[in-house]
C-alpha cells in the first residue's frame with residue numbers, strides 16, 4: 001500500500017505516524033498518509049525560510065515565468081489530477097476538472113501580477129520632495145485547507161503567496177492528500193526552486209504547530225466555522241495575519257415570477273453537485289408565495305433524475321460522500337427532519353450502487369415544509385439534502401437569510417430587476433447570484449462570506465489576496481541640490 005509523504009524542500013519526506021486514505025466509492029482503504037506534527041512543520045519552516053532568502057529577491061518576471069509554466073502544466077495534467085481527486089474525494093472526474101479550472105484562474109491572475117503590484121508615485125508633494133509606495137512579501141506563510149476542494153482551495157492561496165515572493169507551507173486535508181503532492185511536483189517541473197512550496201500532511205498536531213510557529217508570518221484557513229474560529233484565535237494570539245473562511249448555509253430564493261423550470265434545474269445542480277459537499281452548495285430553497293407547490297414538484301422530478309455512481313464512471317452526476325461518518329451524519333439528519341415534522345419528498349437514504357455496495361453513497365434527499373427551528377435547517381449538513389422553506393414575501397425571505405448565522409452565498413431567481421436590486425442590497429451575505437445558483441467570484445475578485453462564514457476581515461484571492469500576502473512601504477524622498485541647503489525646522493514637517 002502506498003504511503004503519501006510530506007513534500008519538503010523539493011523531495012518526499014517520511015514520518016513515523018500514518019492514517020488511512022479511503023476510496024469513497026468502494027469504501028476501501030487505498031493508501032496511508034503520514035501525519036506530521038511539530039517536527040515536520042519545523043523542518044518545512046526551515047526549508048521555506050532558507051528559500052525565502054533568494055525567492056524574495058528574484059525578479060517579478062522570474063516569478064511570473066514560473067507561474068506561466070505552472071499554469072500550462074495544470075492544463076496538460078488536468079485529467080490526471082482530476083482522477084486523483086475523484087479517487088480520494090468521490091466527486092466526478094468532470095467536477096474535479098472544474099475545480100482545477102477555477103483554481104487555475106488564480107494562477108492566471110498571478111501571471112499578471114506585474115500590473116497588480118504596481119505602486120504609485122506622487123511628484124513634488126512638498127518642494128523637492130516626492131513620495132512613492134510599494135509592497136513586499138511577508139516571509140514564510142501557511143495554508144490549511146478542507147477536503148472538499150483539494151486542488152482549488154489551496155490554489156486560492158499559494159499562487160498569489162508565491163508570486164508575491166513568499167514561501168509556502170500547505171497543510172491539506174488528511175482525507176484527500178494526494179492532490180497537494182501532485183501540485184508540488186508540477187511546481188518543481190515549472191522551475192520553482194526547492195523549498196518555496198512545501199506540503200506537511202497531518203491533522204490537529206500539524207495545524208497547532210503551524211499556528212504557534214514563530215517563523216510563520218501568516219495563515220490562510222478554509223474549513224468549518226468552529227475550526228476557523230480556533231485558527232483565527234490561536235494564530236492572531238501568536239502574532240500572525242489570518243484569513244479564516246468558515247462554513248455555510250446557502251439559500252436560493254425563488255419568486256413566483258421566476259422561470260420555475262430554470263430555477264429548479266439550477267437549484268438541483270447547486271444542491272446535489274459534488275454530493276452537496278461545496279461551501280457554496282444550495283442547501284435551502286426559499287419558495288416565495290405561489291412559487292412553492294410547482295417548485296417542489298419540479299425539484300422532486302429533478303432530484304429523482306440525478307444519476308448517482310462512482311465518480312469515474314461515465315454519466316455519473318453525483319458521487320459518494322467523503323467518509324462513512326459523513327454518510328451516516330447526512331442520513332441521520334434526513335431521519336431527524338422527518339421526526340421534527342418536515343415532509344420527506346425524496347428520500348436518498350439507504351442507496352446501494354451495484355458493485356459498490358460498501359461505498360459511502362446516499363441519494364439526493366428533498367425535504368419540504370422545513371422550518372427554521374429544525375436541526376436540518378440550523379446545521380450545515382454538507383451533503384445532498386435540499387430543504388424547502390416556504391415564506392410569503394421577498395422581504396420575509398431576506399429576513400430569514402439575515403437571521404441565519406452564516407452568510408457565504410445566496411441566490412435569487414426572478415424576472416424582476418427591482419426585486420434583484422432589493423435582494424442584493426438587503427442580504428447580509430458576501431457572494432450573491434441573480435439567477436445564478438452558485439455565485440463563485442472570478443479570481444480577479446475576492447472570495448469570502450459574511451458573519452460566521454468568515455472569521456476576521458480578510459476574504460481570499462484577487463486584490464484581497466495581494467493585500468494579505470504583502471506589506472506596504474511608503475517612501476518619502478528628497479534629493480537636495482547644494483543651493484537648497486537650508487536649516488532643518490524643528491516643527492513637525494508640513495508639506496509647504
Ligand code: NAD
Pocket residue numbers: 144145146147148149153171172173174202203204207208222223224225227228230245246247248278279380382408449453
Ligand atoms: P474541517 O474544518 O474539518 O477541516 C479543515 C482543516 O482543518 C483540515 O486541514 C483539517 O485537517 C483541519 N482540522 C480539522 N479539525 C481540526 C482541529 N480540531 N484542530 C485543528 N485543525 C483541524 O473542514 P472539512 O470537513 O475538511 O471541510 C468542510 C468544511 O469546510 C465545511 O464546513 C465547508 O463549508 C467549509 N468550506 C468553506 C469554504 C469557504 O470558502 N468558506 C470553502 C470550502 C469548504
